[in-house]
Amino acid sequence: MTPSDCPEPAAATITPYPDGPLIVRGDFAVIAPDGRQIDAKRRTIALCRCGKSALIPFCDGTHKALGFRVDTHPTPVESAG
């Protein structure tokens, strides 16, 4: 299957990466709870999923130091601990 077989799903996509952040691509804006826009600084961003980043809402790699695991693709044989 080539990428052209999969039509573009939406204006923006959110992809949970294994044991890591949510990667957001496409046409999006990051808005703070008070309604102000947060400068995303790049076209593709990583949103922290472990909650421990010093740059919330963005990932800063801290999840690795913490050994953050998330059972994105549960398999019947191995437990994701």
Place this chain on the structure above:
Amino acid sequence: MSDPYGRAALPEPRGPVSAMLREALRRAPHDLPAGPPVDFTGTDPLTDEDLQLTLFLCYELHYRGWQGVEDAWEWQPSLLAVRAIAERRFEEAIRRLAGSQPTVSPDDLPAALHRLTTDDEGPSLGEFLRRRGTLPQFREFLVHRSVYHLREADPHSWGIPRLGGPPKAALVEIQMDEYGNGQPHRMHAELFRTTIDRLGLDSRYGAHLDAVPAITLATNNAMSLFGLHRRLRGALVGHLAAFEMTSSLPNRRYGDALRRLGGDAAATRFFDEHVEADAVHEQIAVHDLCAGLVRQEPALTADVLFGAATVLALDDLFARHLLGAWAAGRSSLRSTASELVHLSAVVSSVPRAPVTARSS
């Protein structure tokens, strides 16, 4: 003031082969003397100054070229023959250094890359600089790093035309961000220029080549080797992945070190930007670029790991070189440039005029 992005001056020779080559490059392209076989005297290619400078002289012809050197040298056959001899020794040495990697299936590549980059037990340059690095030491660190960061991302761009489909899109997605997404002031190489400008260091392209030792040239030559040989495209993407995977946390330490030493927001921005950017690049590099490539070409899995292991092994030697020199109270730069360490630059009142590491 010369063009800050233009060609660098030819560095001083470091042995018979680099001397012969440098002399030849100053004249019109011609066949190099067919005399005694090219002989590098160093026992370890990674610390052989003559060999590493010879490689660097050859490779730079494919980037921006050298001041006063004709462009046609880039594809001069007898020069390419000398380069091939140096490259063979260099590639053997890095394969030995990187060691053998476990055989993994393409599906297990992300986990293998993760293991490789987290099991690293090497000395931490970032930790040292953050806790007790001095300003002269931090400046030395920047001088070493300037060889790469003033052309940041360029070596991996060689990979773009060699890939197709999803891994190509992934590589371009990373490179776009490295190059500022079309905004020159956001290019990582530009952020680095600002940082070293703020510290009073010469920020012109290739300004510090004479100052850096073989190991620093070797870290750069490895990227050029992988980038210029299509057969090594697996190693090139593995190299990029390991680069990105070992970046966010150390860059936070470098930024903290510079803040402690008095660096302002403009000076630390290069490091602060990398904490956030490389947290994104890492995911793309591992899961879309490397895993994407080995889904297409499973036979490249071992080379991807080799490229990644090369980063860790060379980084380790590089860190040992710097920390070893500093522990012995020496400069980690070559003696011709040791005046750098004696400069007592005060970050808040840095001179705007560049301080060169070589006499020009």
